[in-house]
Amino acid sequence: MSQTRVFPPIPEFALQAHIQTEGLRQAFVDTASAQPEAFWKELARALHFDKPFEKVLDWQCPTAKWFVNGKINLSHNCLDRHLKTKGDKTALLWEGEPLAGGEPEVRDVSYRELHALTCRIANTLVAQGVRLGDRVAIYMPMVPETVATMLACARIGAVHTVIFGGFSAQSIYDRVTDAQVTVVVTADGTWRKGNFLKLKPLVDEALSKGSHEVKKVLVFRRDENQDCPMQVGRDVAWADSVETASADCAPVSVDTEHPLFILYTSGTTGKPKGLFHTQAGYLLWAHWTTRWLFDLRDEDLYWCTADCGWITGHTYVTYGPLSNGASVFMYEGAPTFPENDRYWSMIERHKVSILYTAPTAIRTFMRFGTAPVKKHDLSSLRLLGSVGEPINPEAWLWYHEHIGGSRCPVVDTWWQTETGGAMIAPFPGATTLKPGAATKPLPGIRAEILHSETGVAVKAGEKGVLVIREPWPSMARGIWNDSPTATPNGVSSRFDKTYWNTKPGWNGVYVTSDFAMADKDGDIWIEGRMDDVLNVSGHRIGSAEVESALVSHPSINEAAAVGIPDPVKGQAIAVFITLTDKAQAAIRAGEVSADAFKREARDHVSREIGSLAKPDQVRIAKALPKTRSGKIMRRLLREMAATGHITGDTTTLEDFSAQASLSEED
Secondary structure: OOOOOOEOOOHHHHHHOOOOOHHHHHHHHHHHHHOHHHHHHHHHHHOOEEEOOOEEEEEEOOEEEEEEOOEEOHHHHHOHHHHHHHOOOEEEEEEEEEEEOOEEEEEEEEHHHHHHHHHHHHHHHHHOOOOOOOEEEEEOOOOHHHHHHHHHHHHHOOEEEEOOOOEOHHHHHHHHHHOOEEEEEEEOEEEEOOEEEEOHHHHHHHHOOOOOOOOEEEEEOOOOOOOOOOOOOOEEEHHHHHHHOOOOOOOOOEEOOOOOEEEEEOOOOOOOEEEEEOOHHHHHHHHHHHHHHOOOOOOOEEEEOOOOOOHHHHHHHHHHHHHOOOEEEEEOOOOOOOOOOHHHHHHHHHOOOEEEEOHHHHHHHHHOOOHHHHOOOOOOOOEEEEOOOOOOHHHHHHHHHHHOOOOOOEEEOEOOOOOOOOOEOOOOOOOOEOOOOOEOEOOOOOEEEEOOOOOOEOOOOOEEEEEEOOOOOOOOOEEOOOOOOOOOOOOOHHHHHHHHOOOOOOOOOEEEEEEEEEOOOOOEEEEEEOOOEEEEOOEEEEHHHHHHHHHOOOOEEEEEEEEEEEOOOEEEEEEEEEEOHHHHHHHHOOOOOHHHHHHHHHHHHHHHOEHHHOOOEEEEOOOOOEEOOOOEOHHHHHHHHHHOOOOOOOOOEOOHHHHHHHHOOO
């Protein structure tokens, strides 16, 4: 990650930017630091509150209440308040994947039309029994109806949990049961790489797995030519409900701390944890960071390529841009279908001006070279963004030169599901950029880098743990369905100990579990995870989650999953497994080959979690290396998977024959 090149703000861009100089940025930061509550109160003027709040912040770590006793509705803030001035403006410009006769399917949805669709969905949900505080699961393609369903839940005070369309039936079931979902909104399927991937059957399978509280399944038809079996009494057709519902639905005024959504993120335990975010504080940060980081203008066509199943799709596809009255581009399918220039073709045809995508996508395009890019006019682009994982300098420079034509600032953003919005990022008109650096904390965000053992702030150039010292509005409020009895403030001990009070002497700081380094200029470089969470193509997958899936296979005794460097995905998943005696005997007898069993193990993970967690490597070992206390030595496994041998310290290894068996695997 060593990088000496710097890129000062582009003068032509800076002249028109919201924040035009480093001095203005620093003054903004200083104001937020000196008078934080006054700073947040002033920012809150950008939102519409149905009832004014009485207090900016009530903070008793780890419990935060922002804009106390106020009332708000996020759907109103994203839709209704724009209707008089922007009713006919494009809210969502959508393109589907298939090409019919060489032309893609395109829909232009105005703010007035999105408002009407949202109201119809909201009325349908109410008709199906959804009430204030009920949970609704959304398992949908990237279509305008997905965004409208999220807004419809917010409109009636329901809590949505969006489930990524690549997740398996088991993953759907786990989330639906944990959140006590009463209604699932899904679709017959979606187009991906030229194939119609069916979603509804996975919902049916999930709901057949065991007990749950789902009463109704609302089914949108992405393609009427596809077969879509419906269960009588449970399933509700979109055409018979949403399309005939009233387009008038008054937004429900809810408390500023009423839950807005639950989003499941992987941790170091086997099951994902459902982090929940609330209303006003989340929207405030989504609104302002969208405006600041993308220097948003009224004429922009803004494209964040994230799926709505991830936090980026919540904050920077839905709530942030729409609360700003922006025009958002959405695309349904794969970035390389039918050709590897699909992204560039869409940018040229629709005149996209802001592109916010992941380093994984950038590295994928780099493999194809510049020829696909040169086929298209990308002069409409004026700003580029990066999200999901640290971007390596080589990808940054390629993105800047070949996609941005060396005229577009690259806004690299660091944040997490837990933070709700970007925390460390440049102001595009004011910040000197360094390829690979996330640059500096945003105004109101107090970040520090501490020694992982002592908790003392490290010096410039030294690696430590990134922490956030003060609360911020969009912070997660807790883990859903987790017992609140363990702390005096009524917050679960799991939430408290995972994030805020992780060890003695670290009380009251948010521990990101990311390693970082600050250079002599104070710019922050993110250097990877300190826990056992894998970052694959910007998606966090718990190693324990993969391991739990593997050991559920009847032939696998033990499993360990590690991340290894991957030139495209950032990290790939490598797993080491030990087999039952019966499975080992079958391989020795030639009844099944080792390669066939590896394929079965990979497919098993895909069925249990989803294709994004499918291991890239499966290694069969006689034993896994462990310490004398029984802890698997993942450090050795990472080294073996990445290099094919082990050179590191093995003095704490209990059984050296386990190390030898790794070399003799298969």
